[in-house]
Amino acid sequence: MKEDITSIQTEALSAIESAESLQQLDDARVAFLGKKGSLTAISAGMRNLSKEEKPIIGELLNVARTAITDKIAEVKGKLETIADQKLIEGVDVSLPGRVLNEGNLHPMTLMRDRAIQILRRLGFSLAEGPEIETEFHCFDALNTPEDHPARNDGDTFYFDASEDGLRKLLRTHTSSVQVRTMESQKPPVRIISPGSAYRRDEIDATHLSVFTQLEGLFITEDVRLSDLKGTLEYFFQALFGEDTETRFRPHFFPFTEPSFEIDVKLKVKGQEDKWIEVAGCGMVDPAVLQQICNSREDDVFSPDKVTGFAFGMGIDRLAMIQWGIRDIRHLIDNDTRFLKQFA
Ligand code: DAH
Numbered sequence: 001m002k003e004d005i006t007s008i009q010t011e012a013l014s015a016i017e018s019a020e021s022l023q024q025l026d027d028a029r030v031a032f033l034g035k036k037g038s039l040t041a042i043s044a045g046m047r048n049l050s051k052e053e054k055p056i057i058g059e060l061l062n063v064a065r066t067a068i069t070d071k072i073a074e075v076k077g078k079l080e081t082i083a084d085q086k087l088i089e090g091v092d093v094s095l096p097g098r099v100l101n102e103g104n105l106h107p108m109t110l111m112r113d114r115a116i117q118i119l120r121r122l123g124f125s126l127a128e129g130p131e132i133e134t135e136f137h138c139f140d141a142l143n144t145p146e147d148h149p150a151r152n153d154g155d156t157f158y159f160d161a162s163e164d165g166l167r168k169l170l171r172t173h174t175s176s177v178q179v180r181t182m183e184s185q186k187p188p189v190r191i192i193s194p195g196s197a198y199r200r201d202e203i204d205a206t207h208l209s210v211f212t213q214l215e216g217l218f219i220t221e222d223v224r225l226s227d228l229k230g231t232l233e234y235f236f237q238a239l240f241g242e243d244t245e246t247r248f249r250p251h252f253f254p255f256t257e258p259s260f261e262i263d264v265k266l267k268v269k270g271q272e273d274k275w276i277e278v279a280g281c282g283m284v285d286p287a288v289l290q291q292i293c294n295s296r297e298d299d300v301f302s303p304d305k306v307t308g309f310a311f312g313m314g315i316d317r318l319a320m321i322q323w324g325i326r327d328i329r330h331l332i333d334n335d336t337r338f339l340k341q342f343a
Pocket of ligand 1: 172173174175215216253255256259279280281282309310311312313
């Protein structure tokens with residue numbers, strides 16, 4: 001029996017040593033130590049041994065089992081190391097890792113959000129309107145006559161007339177949201193509405209056919225021109241810095257009377273100061289309020305009861321001023337070399 005044990009041990013150790021895979025190693029373990037393994041079979045014969053022989057053979061069996069178990073662990077470690085090495089074969093671990101590009105907000109988003117934040121502090125809330133508009137909401141209700149140049153086919157994107165003969169269009173300004181808001185809410189109204197506007201402009205460094213405006217409207221009892229001035233002066237100072245100078249230049253818009261264009265003084269080191277137009281504004285024309293009363297069939301917006309101011313600004317223009325962007329097309333090119341600068 002002693003010899004049997006010794007020879008099984010030798011046989012087992014050499015089988016384990018020569019295993020070339022984890023599977024072969026496990027097969028060897030089963031063959032010697034498994035339920036039907038050869039060493040297990042011998043252990044079963046212990047029963048028939050004499051009292052004197054039992055401890056001696058028992059000791060031998062233990063030594064053999066430990067030797068085999070240790071060997072299996074040792075070879076298993078080696079095989080696993082080889083497997084790991086195979087896995088990374090051909091991988092150059094000295095190469096730099098692949099960097100995941102972190103995204104950042106688009107400058108237009110940054111500018112829009114900042115503008116909204118400032119105006120919210122003044123009590124304005126957000127309003128929305130459709131980009132595909134009726135001529136009524138875009139022009140008629142805003143006191144803009146049929147023959148106004150903005151209504152021209154060459155300046156505006158029109159859709160084909162529908163069966164009822166009405167033509168829809170891509171809104172040329174966000175001022176249509178003024179009308180939609182007054183149709184659906186009662187005074188006091190204090191809203192801003194950022195969004196896209198569309199014009200058939202020749203695209204160049206300062207013009208796009210789609211651009212972003214922010215409309216504002218404040219209507220309640222006794223709103224005055226001084227409220228308009230104060231609000232917009234505060235806005236541009238909060239946006240561009242406390243020492244920002246603004247200028248209100250008389251202008252004409254069909255939907256406001258009086259109307260102004262607002263310029264902001266641009267100060268660039270080493271250059272002469274320059275006034276840049278950033279917005280249009282004015283006191284809501286009584287004709288607009290009257291038109292709203294007609295549509296609503298009530299008089300809550302009657303020019304005898306309420307007054308208000310409105311303004312509209314180009315967010316693209318504000319972004320260009322804020323960051324010294326010389327060409328508006330950068331804002332739609334999606335060139336990451338440009339966009340990364342705003343991270
Ligand atoms: N809608 C004008 C435009 O697109 C901008 C504007 C001017 C909006 C005066 C207004 C306003 O609300 O009162 O050029």
